[in-house]
Amino acid sequence: xxxxxxxxxxxxxxxxxxxxxxxxxxxxxxxxxxxxxxxxxxxxxxxxxxxxxxxxxxxxxxxxxxxxxxxxxxxxxxxxxxxxxxxxxxxxxxxxxxxxxxxxxxxxxxxxxxxxxxxxxxxxxxxxxxxxxxxxxxxxxxxxxxxxxxxxxxxxxxxxxxxxxxxxxxxxxxxxxxxxxxxxxxxxxxxxxxxxxxxxxxxxxxxxxxxxxxxxxxxxxxxxxxxxxxxxxxxxxxxxxxxxxxxxxxxxxxxxxxxxxxxxxxxxxxxxxxxxxxxxxxxxxxxxxxxxxxxxxxxxxxxxxxxxxxxxxxxxxxxxxxxxxxxxxxxxxxxxxxxxxxxxxxxxxxxxxxxxxxxxxxxxxxxxxxxxxxxxxxxxxxxxxxxxxxxxxxxxxxxxxxxxxxxxxxxxxxxxxxxxxxxxxxxxxxxxxxxxxxxxxxxxxxxxxxxxxxxxxxxxxxxxxxxxxxxxxxxxxxxxxxxxxxxxxxxxxxxxxxxxxxxxxxxxxxxxxxxxxxxxxxxxxxxxxxxxxxxxxxxxxxxxxxxxxxxxxxxxxxxxxxxxxxxxxxxxxxxxxxxxxxxxxxxxxxxxxxxxxxxxxxxxxxxxxxxxxxxxxxxxxxxxxxxxxxxxxxxxxxxxxxxxxxxxxxxxxxxxxxxxxxxxxxxxxxxxxxxxxxxxxxxxxxxxxxxxxxxxxxxxxxxxxxxxxxxxxxxxxxxxxxxxxxxxxxxxxxxxxxxxxxxxxxxxxxxxxxxxxxxxxxx
Ligand SMILES: Cc1ncc(C[n+]2csc(CCOP(=O)(O)OP(=O)(O)O)c2C)c(N)n1
Ligand code: SF4
Ligand SMILES: [Mg+2]
Numbered sequence: 095x096x097x098x099x100x101x102x103x104x105x106x107x108x109x110x111x112x113x114x115x116x117x118x119x120x121x122x123x124x125x126x127x128x129x130x131x132x133x134x135x136x137x138x139x140x141x142x143x144x145x146x147x148x149x150x151x152x153x154x155x156x157x158x159x160x161x162x163x164x165x166x167x168x169x170x171x172x173x174x175x176x177x178x179x180x181x182x183x184x185x186x187x188x189x190x191x192x193x194x195x196x197x198x199x200x201x202x203x204x205x206x207x208x209x210x211x212x213x214x215x216x217x218x219x220x221x222x223x224x225x226x227x228x229x230x231x232x233x234x235x236x237x238x239x240x241x242x243x244x245x246x247x248x249x250x251x252x253x254x255x256x257x258x259x260x261x262x263x264x265x266x267x268x269x270x271x272x273x274x275x276x277x278x279x280x281x282x283x284x285x286x287x288x289x290x291x292x293x294x295x296x297x298x299x300x301x302x303x304x305x306x307x308x309x310x311x312x313x314x315x316x317x318x319x320x321x322x323x324x325x326x327x328x329x330x331x332x333x334x335x336x337x338x339x340x341x342x343x344x345x346x347x348x349x350x351x352x353x354x355x356x357x358x359x360x361x362x363x364x365x366x367x368x369x370x371x372x373x374x375x376x377x378x379x380x381x382x383x384x385x386x387x388x389x390x391x392x393x394x395x396x397x398x399x400x401x402x403x404x405x406x407x408x409x410x411x412x413x414x415x416x417x418x419x420x421x422x423x424x425x426x427x428x429x430x431x432x433x434x435x436x437x438x439x440x441x442x443x444x445x446x447x448x449x450x451x452x453x454x455x456x457x458x459x460x461x462x463x464x465x466x467x468x469x470x471x472x473x474x475x476x477x478x479x480x481x482x483x484x485x486x487x488x489x490x491x492x493x494x495x496x497x498x499x500x501x502x503x504x505x506x507x508x509x510x511x512x513x514x515x516x517x518x519x520x521x522x523x524x525x526x527x528x529x530x531x532x533x534x535x536x537x538x539x540x541x542x543x544x545x546x547x548x549x550x551x552x553x554x555x556x557x558x559x560x561x562x563x564x565x566x567x568x569x570x571x572x573x574x575x576x577x578x579x580x581x582x583x584x585x586x587x588x589x590x591x592x593x594x595x596x597x598x599x600x601x602x603x604x605x606x607x608x609x610x611x612x613x614x615x616x617x618x619x620x621x622x623x624x625x626x627x628x629x630x631x632x633x634x635x636x637x638x639x640x641x642x643x644x645x646x647x648x649x650x651x652x653x654x655x656x657x658x659x660x661x662x663x664x665x666x667x668x669x670x671x672x673x674x675x676x677x678x679x680x681x682x683x684x685x686x687x688x689x690x691x692x693x694x695x696x697x698x699x700x701x702x703x704x705x706x707x708x709x710x711x712x713x714x715x716x717x718x719x720x721x722x723x724x725x726x727x728x729x730x731x732x733x734x735x736x737x738x739x740x741x742x743x744x745x746x747x748x749x750x751x752x753x754x755x756x757x758x759x760x761x762x763x764x765x766x767x768x769x770x771x772x773x774x775x776x777x778x779x780x781x782x783x784x785x786x787x788x789x790x791x792x793x794x795x796x797x798x799x800x801x802x803x804x805x806x807x808x809x810x811x812x813x814x815x816x817x818x819x820x821x822x823x824x825x826x827x828x829x830x831x832x833x834x835x836x837x838x839x840x841x842x843x844x845x846x847x848x849x850x851x852x853x854x855x856x857x
Pocket of ligand 3: 648649650674675676677678679680687
């Protein structure tokens with residue numbers, strides 16, 4: 095049960111405090127106050143902050159919610175589903191691709207009728223990738239069977255989050271609930287608001303979790319999620335429909351009860367100046383607030399303007415909307431998402447069909463798509479909508495029923511013209527690096543000039559990218575690519591390397607570059623390679639076109655994209671996967687990845703009295719990939735340039751002749767490692783010298799150490815490496831001694847294991 099001493103539900107105004115918070119901040123506060131059991135999450139802008147803030151509070155001992163950093167949103171949704179099956183109160187927050195990656199889990203949650211809360215901080219979906227806010231992600235949930243509440247401002251985020259569990263857990267409803275609010279507009283803008291002064295009042299409003307069928311009651315075994323064909327499945331869906339019908343009755347009841355303790359009411363449909371409106375606009379969330387100001391102004395000019403915007407879209411409040419629109423002559427339905435090819439997005443069609451059921455209704459409807467990709471919606475845009483409605487009302491007809499608003503033929507100052515010429519054949523293949531297989535021993539011999547002599551070789555990534563000062567990504571990648579002769583096609587998964595090189599309309603890449611979502615890059619490149627080779631075999635592409643295909647990923651991409659990378663390796667496609675490991679999800683704000691070592695501080699593994707940084711050891715990705723039996727696996731760092739060069743050349747040989755290659759580069763991230771940006775190489779060198787990051791290769795199954803700090807007398811304690819970074823300095827303090835000892839022991843265990851393999855002729 096949630097509260098230690100369940101209190102009676104309050105029925106009168108509870109004490110409240112003024113606060114000045116963003117949507118994300120107040121979302122985190124509401125979750126903390128509710129004392130739910132578990133949050134499963136995976137970082138994605140703009141919702142990440144909620145987990146970060148909750149983790150920070152947990153480190154300070156301010157709550158006891160179990161925070162689980164998943165391997166991706168699919169995993170996070172699975173974690174939440176599993177947790178909800180125990181009868182626990184469960185929470186998740188996501189956006190955009192994260193939501194889409196979790197999508198298949200959503201109907202499972204609703205179809206088996208296990209309530210939970212998901213804060214959807216809305217953001218545009220790829221592609222192309224855009225981190226700003228529109229409702230294209232939200233629209234994918236409309237058929238998922240979740241109750242969906244819309245929070246137009248941070249106050250509503252707080253209030254609706256608290257109301258959500260009561261709605262979802264109601265015995266007649268038993269459905270999961272989404273609270274959706276606008277990415278950046280609401281998630282990141284501070285607003286004055288009120289919050290309950292005592293957590294207990296929030297907990298008392300929620301009450302204990304209602305008893306339910308759970309997966310953890312051995313005396314009452316149940317089958318959750320049976321295999322169900324016809325004739326039963328349609329009945330299951332009908333029950334979900336009845337639950338949605340019930341939600342339409344329950345939501346106003348819960349909102350009314352909430353109004354009694356908070357003083358704030360949420361009608362199912364927010365109707366502004368609608369009593370006598372002749373023209374109106376229908377908008378979701380923050381844009382509606384902009385339109386209200388414009389309606390006020392138009393009223394001053396004698397126009398009977400109103401704004402209608404739902405607080406609930408699932409169940410769709412058709413009756414309430416019909417009632418509000420009865421006397422409206424013309425309505426513009428503005429939507430921040432398109433349903434491409436459907437001549438209007440989803441809510442336009444739903445609203446129009448709701449009106450059609452009212453035989454008396456004569457409202458003329460115009461549907462307009464606006465604000466995609468986070469394009470701002472200003473008062474002028476709202477006014478343009480009202481003018482459209484005024485024109486239609488005057489003409490008595492709709493000239494253009496559906497269109498986009500705010501599209502421009504060109505963007506001033508924007509050009510896609512090439513800035514840098516592509517690499518010439520000679521620049522791509524200067525013939526400096528040569529690899530030969532010794533047929534007698536099977537060993538590869540690499541001939542290459544020393545790395546310093548390669549300094550003048552043309553770079554495949556041009557200078558002028560947007561990475562932070564001292565970032566090791568591009569110098570590390572450049573060293574790797576210097577060992578590759580000939581043309582390359584690169585595929586970058588999402589991460590710092592991608593976002594800092596391809597801000598439209600510019601690209602730093604002088605070779606063909608592809609981006610795909612970072613859980614699927616390896617599969618994408620597999621398909622590309624296979625089709626390229628097949629088209630060559632069919633004579634459709636020149637047989638002598640020799641391209642090396644390289645996927646570039648961060649360590650985070652090797653969490654969420656692990657399945658795709660392993661699948662690629664098991665199929666043994668001829669390509670190279672190169673991971674730059676900066677020990678965290680850096681471009682989203684330094685959250686932990688599974689490669690983050692024990693005790694390290696990140697924004698989702700805080701350091702405080704109740705949390706000592708990351709709680710588990712770093713993933714041994716090299717060994718995982720080596721276990722797929724791919725022909726070549728290696729580790730390398732920038733501090734050993736000749737070593738990288740040699741390994742790159744071998745990687746290319748194996749990718750050309752035998753199959754998949756995986757290489758991991760440890761690269762420095764001065765920003766999030768909190769290290770001086772001039773000492774990146776020293777930090778990486780220390781990571782190697784303390785044996786945290788051993789340099790080795792696994793070549794056709796055989797492990798070779800390529801550098802042994804013990805042998806050359808350069809071994810340093812793990813603590814020396816940790817002392818170089820702000821994110822780990824705490825580990826030198828006595829209260830973190832257990833973490834330091836554990837990390838040292840793990841480093842030593844893995845190092846000795848590698849040494850043993852190196853020494854053994856078969857391993
Ligand atoms: C499905 C999905 N979930 C989450 C994100 C948000 N996201 C983009 S990049 C990234 C982290 C990348 O980490 P890593 O691969 O280590 O690269 P780095 O940022 O450190 O360079 C995350 C979480 C996303 N784009 N798509
Ligand atoms: S956050 Fe770190 S990895 Fe990303 S660009 Fe900056 S220094 Fe490089
Ligand atoms: Mg990373």
